[in-house]
Amino acid sequence: MDISRVIKPWKLHPQRTLVFVNATIVDPVQGELIQNATVRISDGKITQITTDGPASTEDVPEEDVIDVSGKYLCPGLIDCHVHIAVVPGEADLRAYKDMTERISLLRQPRVLKSMLDRGFTSIRDCGGASLAIKEAVEDGVIPGPRLFIAGYALSQTGGHGDMRGSHNAQLCCGGSLSGISRIVDGPAECYKFAREELRQGADFIKIMGGGGVASPTDRIEHVQFSDEEIKAIVTVAQNAGTYVTSHSYTPQAIQQAIKLGVRGIEHGNLVDLETVQMMAEKDVFLTPTLIAHVMSKQMNFLPADGAAKNDEVLEKGLKAMKMAVDAGVTVCFGSDLLGPMHFAQSKEFSVRSSILTPLQILRSATVNAARLVMQEDCLGQVKEGFVADLLVLGKNPLEDITILDAVEEHVLGVIKDGRVATSRWDQLKVDPRP
Missing domain, CATH: 3.20.20.140 (Metal-dependent hydrolases)
Structure with a gap:
């Protein structure tokens, strides 16, 4: 028996390792798009971002490798x-x-x-x-x-x-x-x-x-x-x-x-x-x-x-x-x-x-x-070492910011602390709550 779950039955499950391939990252610092990126998140953090070719995903279950071709990864x-x-x-x-x-x-x-x-x-x-x-x-x-x-x-x-x-x-x-x-x-x-x-x-x-x-x-x-x-x-x-x-x-x-x-x-x-x-x-x-x-x-x-x-x-x-x-x-x-x-x-x-x-x-x-909020070293960017707070968007917010006002249509997924909290896209599985 996991006594911690008896004490706190709402305790969240550990975060999955997710890998987003063929990603286009929205960079609000430079105001640019980072193309053809692979973004790995684990234990609630962004642990790796590569842009020089596909990264290995052999250690990750197939369902946790998410092809986001044509989509945009934006900071939460x-x-x-x-x-x-x-x-x-x-x-x-x-x-x-x-x-x-x-x-x-x-x-x-x-x-x-x-x-x-x-x-x-x-x-x-x-x-x-x-x-x-x-x-x-x-x-x-x-x-x-x-x-x-x-x-x-x-x-x-x-x-x-x-x-x-x-x-x-x-x-x-x-x-x-x-x-x-x-x-x-x-x-x-x-x-x-x-x-x-x-x-x-x-x-x-x-x-x-x-x-x-x-x-x-x-x-x-x-x-x-x-x-x-x-x-x-x-x-x-x-x-x-x-x-x-x-x-x-x-x-x-x-x-x-x-x-x-x-x-x-x-x-x-x-x-x-x-x-x-x-x-x-x-x-x-x-x-x-x-x-x-x-x-x-x-x-x-x-x-x-x-x-x-x-x-x-x-x-x-x-x-x-x-x-x-x-x-x-x-x-x-x-x-x-x-x-x-x-x-x-x-x-x-x-x-x-x-x-x-x-x-x-x-x-x-x-x-x-x-x-x-004095969290510039861990929030607000899709960057290695930062908290894995991400949005999967259907369109580029640097072209049209009002897509963020059309939530049901364009905010396809919301990831907080490395857990998929909301999904409006069948390729992204919501993390179950206890």
Whole structure:
């Protein structure tokens, strides 16, 4: 008897050795295709890539040698801004005030599996995901992308993370939870609860550095935390070897954050030229999330005050992202979809395609994103020694990035950690789960 499988009956089977022959590798670093490659994966890693003729496959069962002639091997995708805790089940944002953490947690596996099926082998959750769900994926209890989590985002009273309306007189104590955020005020609380998030498994810290669309009592142009508060949070993160990212739309909020050592900016729809130049100079990452604004408008997801703010940032978001890319800012892929909108995750590729090149967009979801999550030495490329996170695509994404928005037609296979998680192609066998 394998006692480890009695203790953890969900323990995944060891990875097969798979060999992909006649492969065309998509290289997002050079923006090139590597033709006629043989790619061997074993123990969850890419162990060998050869391009100087066929490699030996005598040691591999015939069914595990996969001829991908006419197909493309692409790195697994990374979405750098999700909220898996805001699950489907309600039609608009107002209804979510009554959703409990237990209800959310029971629905999160469905959200995670659908993301993996779309080709997202890693995700960065910017508020709400717990260590428990991250470990459930790591242990094999449920299928899903690997998670990099912020725990609860940190917000000031009346800031973007404070979901109380103006007529709600209930006071929040230090560290009180409000949706996917904690309410903290003053440097002392910022020190304490940044440390608390790290203690509870956060990989990085997310702050609400400026006003937001979905919050009821702040305006987009508001600058929120004080310099002293942000300094406290940045100090905690840096002491722990990690970083802070900030929800910020305006030049004022963004400049305040990056001057104080914040490493990432979420959204950034209202940036100006001076701000993106400062971001480029300081190597600050930008993660736009345009599809969230598109879908919020289409699905009437926000209350009237939020809808008006959404229209403002949606109109300027594409221009802001193009300005940032042209200035040399490292731009990452993000979706930020809530509730019933998670299905539209891949549509961010099509939204961006109106102003950016396919290579720029692919980099945002692979090598740029890998740098942001501090995994550039193992994620984001099809490269020897890297984690075997691969997509088998029916068409070349460097010619048309919108194929990644046509998942059922063009994402033929999703391989995570060397295991075939999803297959829409009869030549690729899905690895069975215990």
